[in-house]
Amino acid sequence: MFFAEEEEKKNAEKKEGLGPKLLESRTILLAGQVDTELAEKVMAQLLVMDSISNDPIKMIISSNGGHVDSGMAIYDMMRFVKSDVLTIGAGWVVSIAVPIFLGAKKKHRYALPNTRFMIHQPLGGAGGPAADVRIAAQEIVKIRKKINEMIAEETGQTVEKITEDSDRDFWMNAKEALDYGLVAKVVTSMDEVK
Template sequence: MSAPALLRSSNGIQQISIESKLMSEQRQLFITGEINANSAIEFFKEVIYLNSEDGIKPISVFINSPGGEIDNGLLVYDAIIGSRAPIHMFCIGCAYSMGAVLFAAGKERYMLPHSKLMLHEPLLGERIGGNASSIKSISDSLLETKSMMNKLLAFHTGKTEKEIDKLTSYDHYFTAKEAVEMGLADGIKDFSAIMEGCV
Protein backbone atom coordinates (compact mmCIF):
# COMPACT_ATOMS: atom_id res chain seq x y z
CA MET A 1 0.00 0.00 0.00
CA SER A 2 1.31 3.45 -0.93
CA ALA A 3 1.71 6.33 1.49
CA PRO A 4 -1.37 8.55 1.86
CA ALA A 5 -1.64 12.03 0.39
CA LEU A 6 -3.27 14.97 2.18
CA LEU A 7 -6.39 16.57 0.72
CA ARG A 8 -7.24 20.07 1.94
CA SER A 9 -10.84 21.27 1.66
CA SER A 10 -13.34 23.46 3.47
CA ASN A 11 -13.96 20.49 5.76
CA GLY A 12 -10.32 20.39 6.85
CA ILE A 13 -7.54 17.94 5.93
CA GLN A 14 -8.13 14.29 5.18
CA GLN A 15 -5.93 11.46 4.00
CA ILE A 16 -6.51 9.82 0.61
CA SER A 17 -4.38 7.39 -1.38
CA ILE A 18 -1.85 8.83 -3.80
CA GLU A 19 -3.55 6.84 -6.60
CA SER A 20 -6.92 8.50 -5.83
CA LYS A 21 -5.35 11.96 -5.77
CA LEU A 22 -3.54 11.42 -9.07
CA MET A 23 -6.69 10.02 -10.68
CA SER A 24 -9.04 12.76 -9.53
CA GLU A 25 -6.71 15.74 -9.90
CA GLN A 26 -4.32 14.75 -12.71
CA ARG A 27 -6.34 12.10 -14.61
CA GLN A 28 -3.46 9.65 -14.17
CA LEU A 29 -4.04 5.89 -13.92
CA PHE A 30 -1.65 3.00 -13.35
CA ILE A 31 -1.39 -0.54 -14.68
CA THR A 32 1.12 -2.33 -12.48
CA GLY A 33 1.95 -5.95 -11.77
CA GLU A 34 0.15 -8.91 -13.27
CA ILE A 35 -3.00 -8.24 -15.27
CA ASN A 36 -5.85 -10.24 -13.72
CA ALA A 37 -9.59 -10.01 -13.12
CA ASN A 38 -9.28 -7.62 -10.18
CA SER A 39 -6.85 -5.19 -11.79
CA ALA A 40 -8.75 -5.25 -15.10
CA ILE A 41 -12.16 -4.42 -13.63
CA GLU A 42 -10.62 -1.73 -11.40
CA PHE A 43 -9.05 -0.08 -14.44
CA PHE A 44 -12.32 -0.41 -16.36
CA LYS A 45 -14.20 1.40 -13.57
CA GLU A 46 -11.59 4.15 -13.39
CA VAL A 47 -11.83 4.82 -17.13
CA ILE A 48 -15.63 4.97 -16.89
CA TYR A 49 -15.36 7.45 -14.02
CA LEU A 50 -12.88 9.75 -15.77
CA ASN A 51 -14.95 9.71 -18.97
CA SER A 52 -18.03 10.69 -16.99
CA GLU A 53 -16.07 13.61 -15.51
CA ASP A 54 -14.66 14.78 -18.86
CA GLY A 55 -14.88 12.92 -22.15
CA ILE A 56 -12.39 15.17 -23.96
CA LYS A 57 -9.41 15.81 -21.67
CA PRO A 58 -6.73 13.10 -22.11
CA ILE A 59 -6.10 10.37 -19.55
CA SER A 60 -2.49 9.42 -18.82
CA VAL A 61 -1.88 5.73 -18.12
CA PHE A 62 1.45 4.62 -16.68
CA ILE A 63 2.23 0.94 -17.23
CA ASN A 64 4.81 -1.28 -15.57
CA SER A 65 3.59 -4.85 -16.05
CA PRO A 66 4.95 -8.30 -16.91
CA GLY A 67 1.64 -9.09 -18.63
CA GLY A 68 -0.99 -11.52 -17.49
CA GLU A 69 -4.26 -13.13 -18.48
CA ILE A 70 -5.32 -12.51 -22.07
CA ASP A 71 -9.08 -12.37 -21.46
CA ASN A 72 -8.71 -9.81 -18.68
CA GLY A 73 -6.11 -7.95 -20.69
CA LEU A 74 -8.63 -7.63 -23.51
CA LEU A 75 -11.07 -6.01 -21.08
CA VAL A 76 -8.41 -3.36 -20.37
CA TYR A 77 -7.74 -3.10 -24.13
CA ASP A 78 -11.43 -2.47 -24.85
CA ALA A 79 -11.48 0.29 -22.22
CA ILE A 80 -8.42 1.95 -23.77
CA ILE A 81 -9.78 1.75 -27.31
CA GLY A 82 -13.35 2.64 -26.36
CA SER A 83 -12.58 5.61 -24.11
CA ARG A 84 -14.01 8.87 -25.45
CA ALA A 85 -11.22 10.73 -23.68
CA PRO A 86 -7.96 9.92 -25.51
CA ILE A 87 -5.67 7.65 -23.51
CA HIS A 88 -1.97 8.41 -23.58
CA MET A 89 0.23 5.48 -22.54
CA PHE A 90 3.58 5.79 -20.77
CA CYS A 91 5.87 2.77 -20.26
CA ILE A 92 7.69 3.41 -16.99
CA GLY A 93 9.67 0.20 -16.59
CA CYS A 94 8.46 -2.72 -18.61
CA ALA A 95 5.41 -3.68 -20.62
CA TYR A 96 5.75 -7.35 -21.47
CA SER A 97 3.41 -9.74 -23.27
CA MET A 98 -0.20 -8.52 -22.80
CA GLY A 99 1.24 -5.36 -21.24
CA ALA A 100 2.96 -4.53 -24.54
CA VAL A 101 -0.31 -4.95 -26.44
CA LEU A 102 -2.05 -2.56 -24.03
CA PHE A 103 0.76 -0.04 -24.32
CA ALA A 104 0.63 -0.18 -28.13
CA ALA A 105 -3.12 0.56 -28.06
CA GLY A 106 -2.72 4.08 -26.65
CA LYS A 107 -3.68 7.16 -28.66
CA GLU A 108 -0.16 8.41 -27.89
CA ARG A 109 2.59 6.11 -26.60
CA TYR A 110 5.81 7.18 -24.89
CA MET A 111 8.57 5.29 -23.12
CA LEU A 112 11.07 6.28 -20.48
CA PRO A 113 14.61 5.97 -21.91
CA HIS A 114 15.41 2.70 -20.10
CA SER A 115 12.01 1.03 -20.28
CA LYS A 116 11.44 -2.10 -22.37
CA LEU A 117 8.71 -3.96 -24.23
CA MET A 118 8.47 -7.68 -24.90
CA LEU A 119 6.27 -9.61 -27.31
CA HIS A 120 5.69 -13.34 -27.64
CA GLU A 121 3.03 -15.84 -28.67
CA PRO A 122 0.09 -16.49 -26.30
CA LEU A 123 0.99 -19.03 -23.63
CA LEU A 124 -1.06 -21.71 -21.94
CA GLY A 125 -1.90 -20.61 -18.43
CA GLU A 126 -2.29 -24.12 -17.10
CA ARG A 127 -1.26 -27.69 -17.82
CA ILE A 128 -2.88 -29.50 -20.74
CA GLY A 129 -5.03 -32.44 -19.77
CA GLY A 130 -7.89 -34.45 -21.16
CA ASN A 131 -8.54 -36.53 -24.25
CA ALA A 132 -7.33 -35.90 -27.79
CA SER A 133 -10.45 -33.89 -28.72
CA SER A 134 -10.01 -31.61 -25.70
CA ILE A 135 -6.35 -31.02 -26.49
CA LYS A 136 -7.19 -30.22 -30.12
CA SER A 137 -9.84 -27.74 -28.97
CA ILE A 138 -7.31 -26.03 -26.68
CA SER A 139 -4.77 -25.91 -29.50
CA ASP A 140 -7.29 -24.45 -31.97
CA SER A 141 -8.34 -21.81 -29.43
CA LEU A 142 -4.72 -20.85 -28.80
CA LEU A 143 -4.08 -20.44 -32.52
CA GLU A 144 -7.20 -18.28 -32.86
CA THR A 145 -5.98 -16.12 -29.98
CA LYS A 146 -2.55 -15.82 -31.58
CA SER A 147 -4.12 -14.68 -34.86
CA MET A 148 -6.31 -12.13 -33.07
CA MET A 149 -3.37 -10.69 -31.11
CA ASN A 150 -1.28 -10.46 -34.27
CA LYS A 151 -4.11 -8.54 -35.98
CA LEU A 152 -4.31 -6.08 -33.07
CA LEU A 153 -0.56 -5.50 -33.06
CA ALA A 154 -0.46 -5.12 -36.84
CA PHE A 155 -3.20 -2.47 -36.62
CA HIS A 156 -1.40 -0.46 -33.93
CA THR A 157 2.09 -0.70 -35.44
CA GLY A 158 1.39 -0.46 -39.16
CA LYS A 159 3.25 -3.74 -39.68
CA THR A 160 1.87 -6.73 -41.56
CA GLU A 161 0.48 -9.72 -39.70
CA LYS A 162 3.32 -11.77 -41.17
CA GLU A 163 5.90 -9.38 -39.69
CA ILE A 164 4.16 -9.48 -36.31
CA ASP A 165 3.96 -13.29 -36.44
CA LYS A 166 7.73 -13.41 -36.89
CA LEU A 167 8.30 -10.98 -34.01
CA THR A 168 6.09 -12.97 -31.63
CA SER A 169 7.50 -16.40 -32.47
CA TYR A 170 9.82 -16.10 -29.46
CA ASP A 171 10.37 -13.72 -26.51
CA HIS A 172 11.36 -10.57 -28.39
CA TYR A 173 12.60 -7.67 -26.23
CA PHE A 174 12.65 -4.07 -27.46
CA THR A 175 14.57 -1.12 -26.06
CA ALA A 176 12.75 2.21 -26.18
CA LYS A 177 14.57 3.13 -29.40
CA GLU A 178 13.74 -0.23 -31.01
CA ALA A 179 10.10 0.08 -29.96
CA VAL A 180 9.82 3.44 -31.72
CA GLU A 181 11.46 2.02 -34.85
CA MET A 182 9.04 -0.92 -34.80
CA GLY A 183 5.98 1.32 -34.49
CA LEU A 184 5.16 0.08 -30.99
CA ALA A 185 5.84 3.51 -29.47
CA ASP A 186 5.61 7.10 -30.69
CA GLY A 187 8.57 8.50 -28.83
CA ILE A 188 10.90 8.53 -25.84
CA LYS A 189 10.45 10.98 -22.99
CA ASP A 190 12.48 11.42 -19.83
CA PHE A 191 10.79 11.80 -16.45
CA SER A 192 10.75 15.60 -16.47
CA ALA A 193 9.16 15.74 -19.94
CA ILE A 194 6.45 13.28 -18.86
CA MET A 195 5.70 15.36 -15.77
CA GLU A 196 5.44 18.56 -17.82
CA GLY A 197 2.88 16.93 -20.09
CA CYS A 198 0.80 15.55 -17.22
CA VAL A 199 0.29 18.69 -15.14
Protein backbone atom coordinates (compact mmCIF):
# COMPACT_ATOMS: atom_id res chain seq x y z
CA MET A 1 0.00 0.00 0.00
CA PHE A 2 2.74 2.46 0.98
CA PHE A 3 4.68 1.65 -2.21
CA ALA A 4 1.65 2.40 -4.41
CA GLU A 5 1.07 5.75 -2.68
CA GLU A 6 4.74 6.70 -3.08
CA GLU A 7 4.63 5.70 -6.74
CA GLU A 8 1.52 7.84 -7.33
CA LYS A 9 3.19 10.81 -5.64
CA LYS A 10 6.32 10.45 -7.81
CA ASN A 11 4.21 10.22 -10.98
CA ALA A 12 2.24 13.35 -10.01
CA GLU A 13 5.49 15.24 -9.38
CA LYS A 14 6.85 14.16 -12.78
CA LYS A 15 3.67 15.36 -14.52
CA GLU A 16 3.82 18.73 -12.73
CA GLY A 17 7.43 19.10 -13.87
CA LEU A 18 6.38 18.61 -17.49
CA GLY A 19 4.02 21.60 -17.44
CA PRO A 20 6.66 24.35 -17.62
CA LYS A 21 8.64 22.42 -20.25
CA LEU A 22 5.57 21.96 -22.43
CA LEU A 23 4.68 25.64 -22.00
CA GLU A 24 8.20 26.68 -22.95
CA SER A 25 8.16 24.46 -26.05
CA ARG A 26 4.61 25.69 -26.88
CA THR A 27 3.29 22.13 -26.86
CA ILE A 28 -0.11 20.95 -25.63
CA LEU A 29 -0.74 17.28 -24.98
CA LEU A 30 -4.41 16.44 -25.47
CA ALA A 31 -4.70 12.82 -24.36
CA GLY A 32 -7.53 10.62 -23.18
CA GLN A 33 -11.22 11.32 -22.81
CA VAL A 34 -12.46 14.75 -23.93
CA ASP A 35 -14.52 16.23 -21.10
CA THR A 36 -15.15 19.60 -19.47
CA GLU A 37 -12.01 19.38 -17.34
CA LEU A 38 -9.74 18.58 -20.30
CA ALA A 39 -11.37 21.30 -22.42
CA GLU A 40 -10.82 23.89 -19.68
CA LYS A 41 -7.16 22.87 -19.36
CA VAL A 42 -6.49 22.90 -23.12
CA MET A 43 -8.30 26.22 -23.69
CA ALA A 44 -6.36 27.83 -20.83
CA GLN A 45 -3.07 26.57 -22.28
CA LEU A 46 -3.99 27.95 -25.72
CA LEU A 47 -4.83 31.35 -24.24
CA VAL A 48 -1.68 31.51 -22.10
CA MET A 49 0.63 30.48 -24.94
CA ASP A 50 -1.10 32.90 -27.32
CA SER A 51 -0.67 35.75 -24.81
CA ILE A 52 3.07 35.05 -24.57
CA SER A 53 3.67 35.18 -28.33
CA ASN A 54 2.06 34.42 -31.67
CA ASP A 55 4.56 31.67 -32.51
CA PRO A 56 2.93 28.39 -33.56
CA ILE A 57 1.49 26.08 -30.89
CA LYS A 58 1.87 22.32 -31.31
CA MET A 59 -1.02 20.17 -30.09
CA ILE A 60 -0.36 16.43 -29.86
CA ILE A 61 -3.67 14.54 -29.89
CA SER A 62 -4.17 10.97 -28.69
CA SER A 63 -7.83 10.67 -27.78
CA ASN A 64 -10.72 8.26 -27.99
CA GLY A 65 -13.16 11.19 -28.12
CA GLY A 66 -15.71 12.13 -25.52
CA HIS A 67 -18.10 15.00 -24.85
CA VAL A 68 -19.06 16.76 -28.10
CA ASP A 69 -19.59 20.24 -26.63
CA SER A 70 -16.24 20.12 -24.81
CA GLY A 71 -14.56 19.14 -28.07
CA MET A 72 -16.28 21.93 -29.98
CA ALA A 73 -15.14 24.43 -27.33
CA ILE A 74 -11.52 23.34 -27.92
CA TYR A 75 -12.00 23.57 -31.71
CA ASP A 76 -13.43 27.10 -31.40
CA MET A 77 -10.59 28.22 -29.12
CA MET A 78 -8.00 26.84 -31.58
CA ARG A 79 -9.57 29.02 -34.26
CA PHE A 80 -9.95 31.98 -31.87
CA VAL A 81 -6.29 32.44 -30.87
CA LYS A 82 -3.94 34.40 -33.14
CA SER A 83 -1.20 31.76 -33.05
CA ASP A 84 -1.29 29.01 -35.66
CA VAL A 85 -2.10 25.69 -34.01
CA LEU A 86 -0.37 22.63 -35.50
CA THR A 87 -2.01 19.30 -34.72
CA ILE A 88 -0.11 16.02 -34.53
CA GLY A 89 -2.09 12.80 -34.31
CA ALA A 90 -0.43 10.13 -32.16
CA GLY A 91 -1.95 6.76 -31.36
CA TRP A 92 -5.58 7.42 -32.12
CA VAL A 93 -7.76 10.37 -33.04
CA VAL A 94 -11.34 9.19 -32.61
CA SER A 95 -14.85 10.66 -32.60
CA ILE A 96 -14.88 14.31 -31.36
CA ALA A 97 -11.07 14.26 -31.38
CA VAL A 98 -11.30 14.37 -35.21
CA PRO A 99 -12.97 17.82 -35.30
CA ILE A 100 -10.45 18.99 -32.68
CA PHE A 101 -7.66 17.71 -34.95
CA LEU A 102 -9.28 19.66 -37.81
CA GLY A 103 -9.04 22.85 -35.74
CA ALA A 104 -5.63 23.33 -37.34
CA LYS A 105 -5.38 24.68 -40.88
CA LYS A 106 -5.02 21.88 -43.44
CA LYS A 107 -1.29 22.53 -43.99
CA HIS A 108 -0.72 22.24 -40.21
CA ARG A 109 -2.26 18.79 -39.67
CA TYR A 110 0.23 15.96 -39.12
CA ALA A 111 0.08 12.33 -38.05
CA LEU A 112 2.64 9.86 -36.78
CA PRO A 113 2.81 6.72 -38.97
CA ASN A 114 0.83 4.43 -36.66
CA THR A 115 -1.95 6.87 -35.84
CA ARG A 116 -5.50 5.67 -36.47
CA PHE A 117 -8.46 7.95 -37.12
CA MET A 118 -12.15 7.17 -36.74
CA ILE A 119 -15.28 9.12 -37.62
CA HIS A 120 -18.79 8.06 -36.68
CA GLN A 121 -22.20 9.35 -35.68
CA PRO A 122 -22.36 11.25 -32.39
CA LEU A 123 -23.50 8.99 -29.59
CA GLY A 124 -26.20 10.01 -27.19
CA GLY A 125 -28.33 8.66 -24.45
CA ALA A 126 -31.61 10.12 -23.35
CA GLY A 127 -34.17 9.15 -20.82
CA GLY A 128 -37.27 10.57 -19.30
CA PRO A 129 -40.49 11.68 -20.95
CA ALA A 130 -40.96 10.94 -24.65
CA ALA A 131 -40.82 14.67 -25.46
CA ASP A 132 -37.35 14.94 -23.88
CA VAL A 133 -36.13 11.88 -25.76
CA ARG A 134 -37.43 13.41 -29.01
CA ILE A 135 -35.65 16.72 -28.28
CA ALA A 136 -32.39 14.89 -27.51
CA ALA A 137 -32.68 12.91 -30.75
CA GLN A 138 -33.23 16.13 -32.73
CA GLU A 139 -30.13 17.65 -31.12
CA ILE A 140 -28.02 14.62 -32.06
CA VAL A 141 -29.20 14.95 -35.68
CA LYS A 142 -28.21 18.66 -35.68
CA ILE A 143 -24.80 17.90 -34.15
CA ARG A 144 -24.17 15.12 -36.67
CA LYS A 145 -25.03 17.45 -39.57
CA LYS A 146 -22.74 20.19 -38.19
CA ILE A 147 -19.79 17.82 -37.64
CA ASN A 148 -20.24 16.18 -41.06
CA GLU A 149 -20.25 19.63 -42.70
CA MET A 150 -17.07 20.59 -40.80
CA ILE A 151 -15.28 17.39 -41.82
CA ALA A 152 -16.41 17.81 -45.44
CA GLU A 153 -15.21 21.42 -45.58
CA GLU A 154 -11.82 20.58 -44.06
CA THR A 155 -11.17 17.43 -46.13
CA GLY A 156 -12.64 18.33 -49.52
CA GLN A 157 -14.98 15.33 -49.34
CA THR A 158 -18.70 15.79 -49.99
CA VAL A 159 -21.12 15.99 -47.08
CA GLU A 160 -22.87 12.96 -48.58
CA LYS A 161 -19.65 10.91 -48.48
CA ILE A 162 -18.90 11.95 -44.89
CA THR A 163 -22.49 11.11 -43.89
CA GLU A 164 -22.25 7.70 -45.54
CA ASP A 165 -18.79 6.93 -44.13
CA SER A 166 -19.70 8.03 -40.61
CA ASP A 167 -22.93 6.04 -40.54
CA ARG A 168 -20.88 3.36 -38.75
CA ASP A 169 -17.40 3.49 -37.20
CA PHE A 170 -15.11 4.40 -40.14
CA TRP A 171 -11.45 3.70 -39.35
CA MET A 172 -8.43 5.01 -41.28
CA ASN A 173 -4.72 4.51 -40.80
CA ALA A 174 -2.41 7.53 -41.21
CA LYS A 175 -1.94 6.97 -44.97
CA GLU A 176 -5.68 6.55 -45.52
CA ALA A 177 -6.35 9.71 -43.47
CA LEU A 178 -3.83 11.53 -45.67
CA ASP A 179 -5.63 10.35 -48.82
CA TYR A 180 -9.00 11.24 -47.25
CA GLY A 181 -7.87 14.83 -46.60
CA LEU A 182 -7.75 14.76 -42.80
CA VAL A 183 -3.95 14.88 -42.65
CA ALA A 184 -1.51 17.07 -44.61
CA LYS A 185 1.59 14.98 -43.91
CA VAL A 186 2.61 11.78 -42.14
CA VAL A 187 5.76 12.54 -40.12
CA THR A 188 8.36 10.56 -38.22
CA SER A 189 10.21 13.47 -36.58
CA MET A 190 9.30 16.77 -34.90
CA ASP A 191 11.72 18.39 -37.38
CA GLU A 192 9.12 17.73 -40.11
CA VAL A 193 6.44 19.71 -38.26
CA LYS A 194 6.47 23.31 -39.49
